[in-house]
Amino acid sequence: MQLRPLMREFSAIGREAARIEEGDTMEAIRLVQEGREGEVRAPRLERARLLLERGAGYDLGNNNGGRRRSTEGRAVAFANRVNALAMTVTWLPQFRERQDDVFRVLAGVGFSS
DSSP: OOHHHHHHHHHHHHHHHHHHHHHHHHHHHHHHHTTOGGGOOOOHHHHHHHHHHHOTTTTTTOOGGGOOOOTTSHHHHHHHHHHHHHHHHTTSHHHHHHHHHHHHHHHHHHHHO
């Protein structure tokens, strides 16, 4: 497994995150300018984060203001891309050699936040 394709994907995900954030901001501005602030949705990056942290059914009890959330939506697609990269990283020999240390550090970070 090569590191360069992983780094390219990591960079591409970062660029996509910036585009998503900008698009959500522009959409929110447009809705507020039109007096439809009640229609401003949670940012897609926040929805993707919740999907990654809690899993696909995290919002089954939340009707999101009457809107349904699609399992095929853009936030889901982005979360799937991040998840695929994370899964690929765990197969790297360099990661496997140090996984105990990595998870110990991540567990410590999780407790501190």
